[in-house]
Amino acid sequence: MTADSIVVDGVTKNFTLRYHRSIKDITVAKMKGRAVSNTFKALDDVTFTIKQGESVGLMGLNGSGKSTLLKLISGVMRPDQGVVKTRGQIAGLIATGAGFHPQLSGRENIFLNAAIYGLSAEETAEIYDDVVNFAELGDHLNSPVGNYSSGQYSRLGFSVAVHIDSDIFLADEVLAVGDKPFKKKCMEKMEEIRDSGRTVVYVSHAAGSVKRMCDRVICLEKGRLVFDGDVDEGIEYLHYGEDDSKGSVAQRKLDAADSALGAEV
Numbered sequence: 001m002t003a004d005s006i007v008v009d010g011v012t013k014n015f016t017l018r019y020h021r022s023i024k025d026i027t028v029a030k031m032k033g034r035a036v037s038n039t040f041k042a043l044d045d046v047t048f049t050i051k052q053g054e055s056v057g058l059m060g061l062n063g064s065g066k067s068t069l070l071k072l073i074s075g076v077m078r079p080d081q082g083v084v085k086t087r088g089q090i091a092g093l094i095a096t097g098a099g100f101h102p103q104l105s106g107r108e109n110i111f112l113n114a115a116i117y118g119l120s121a122e123e124t125a126e127i128y129d130d131v132v133n134f135a136e137l138g139d140h141l142n143s144p145v146g147n148y149s150s151g152q153y154s155r156l157g158f159s160v161a162v163h164i165d166s167d168i169f170l171a172d173e174v175l176a177v178g179d180k181p182f183k184k185k186c187m188e189k190m191e192e193i194r195d196s197g198r199t200v201v202y203v204s205h206a207a208g209s210v211k212r213m214c215d216r217v218i219c220l221e222k223g224r225l226v227f228d229g230d231v232d233e234g235i236e237y238l239h240y241g242e243d244d245s246k247g248s249v250a251q252r253k254l255d256a257a258d259s260a261l262g263a264e265v
Contacts, residue, residue, distance in 0.1 A: 003087060005168060005199040006050040006073055011082035013043040013068055013223075042068040044223040045082070052087070052167070055200040057214035057231065059238060064220040066203045070094045070172050073201065088167025091117060092201075093157045102146030106137055106156055109145050113160045127163040134189075135159035136182065155182065162189050169193050172203040187212070207235045 217234030
């Protein structure tokens, strides 16, 4: 029987929006009876289980809670309610620049980022050349990463993550930045990770790449899980939901993502 790799049980995550930044603004707002903050649910009672070796696409419009869910799975955040359980080592790229020190060079940050994953300096040295060759940053590796573009950040972060021997791999729109050859190489590496039997959670707006990568789709809408099942049916749900306006917006986003990504790979 295949073991559970990720268990998300009744998870809710709240965030607070503050309308006023200074003490003066807050004082005036309170005197006038105005709200100084507002709490909203980024995730609302989300429950699902992912088995070891599954490749799951996480889809939904911007603001639906995808990135928040990925951060909870990775352990970067904790839920306000519910439980998130994972089995084994987790690697992946969930935010551009995550795990990097802006004043250190790309070379130094490879060792720093790998150490965050639990690798020793000796273990990092063993994968160092592969990381450098995959990233294709050339002389920029000697520059502080604080000077990097978002694309260079993504190249380096993804290159480290894919060379970590993990049980679970998380990717949040990692292929959305970079030139066509690098996108193609990233997709091929993701397929290699999937085929190795690791669990993959892949966040993307690109229907074509989700079809290619995943055997299951989870859809979020305003923080709630609204679909969990077949890939084609999940994409169809986003394209043509009960609310036609929602479906048309989702379809435009998916089609735009496909034109930027799916056609090249």
